[in-house]
Every structure is written in C-alpha cells, then in structure tokens.
Amino acid sequence: MQDYDPSSAASSGIFFAIFMACIIPAIIVGVISIIGMWKIFEKAGKPGWASIIPIYSTIVLLEIIGKPIWWIFLLLIPCTGIVFIPWTINLLSKSFGQGIGFTLGIMFLSFIFLPLLGFGNYPYLGPAGAGFVGAKPFDPSTNYQDPFNTNPPPSQV
16 A cells, blocks of 8 residues: 655645746746847848747848858857857947947846847947947848848949
C-alpha cells in the first residue's frame, strides 16, 4: 500500500506557483516589447508583422538601420554578438534621432524604451539617423537611392 505524503502535494503546488510567478511577467514583457517593435517597424515604413517572425525581424531591423543582411551572421556568433548587438541597438536609436542614453535604455529596459520609441514623437530619420539629429524625417518616396546600384541616375534637364 502506498503512503500519502501531504507535503509532496504542497511542494508541487509551490513550484507551480513560483513557475507561474516567473513566466507570466516574462510573457507580459515580451508582448510589450513586440508591440513596441511593431510600431517601430511601421514608423520606418516596414511591415509591422515582420517583428513577430524571428529571423526575418532581424533582417528588417538591419534594413532599418542601413546595414547589410550578412550582418545577421555577426549577430548570431557569440563572440562577435557582444560587439554587434549593442552597435545595432545604437544604430536603431540614431535612426530615430536618439543618443547613447536611449541605447542603454533599450538594452536594459527594452519593455519601456521600445514602446516609447514606437509610440513616442520620434520620427524615423533614415538609416542611422541619415547623418545628424537635425535631419528631416525620412520619406522613402523621395530621393530613393538603390544601395546596390552605384551608377548615378541620368540627370533630367
């Protein structure tokens, strides 16, 4: 005959409660960050749904900051990721006219700073800020230059 130990049932309930106390806030933070990235993508003229697809979202992020797609390999390699991930976040901040303080905010409190960047009054200035903070907001319909075509367009007279 099996003995029933009431302490084993109580301990499994405690573990479940601790697990749920950890997982629910993590899900909330993740959803808030995804919503912030969705709005950032839309501000930059990219599809918002791209923020929920793992590898594609990184490719779109690299397009937003103006870096080549092969950078994705540099972001995935552990030793180079230590350098290139903060650099990518810094370029994202600069693309919206923000500085190093905003970069640190995104790195350490992304669930606050990503929605702030997406919903806030920070216009997309182009890849890495298109030069300086005083630049005009980026309009993809004007002055488009194909990054793969180095030939200048014919002048119109």
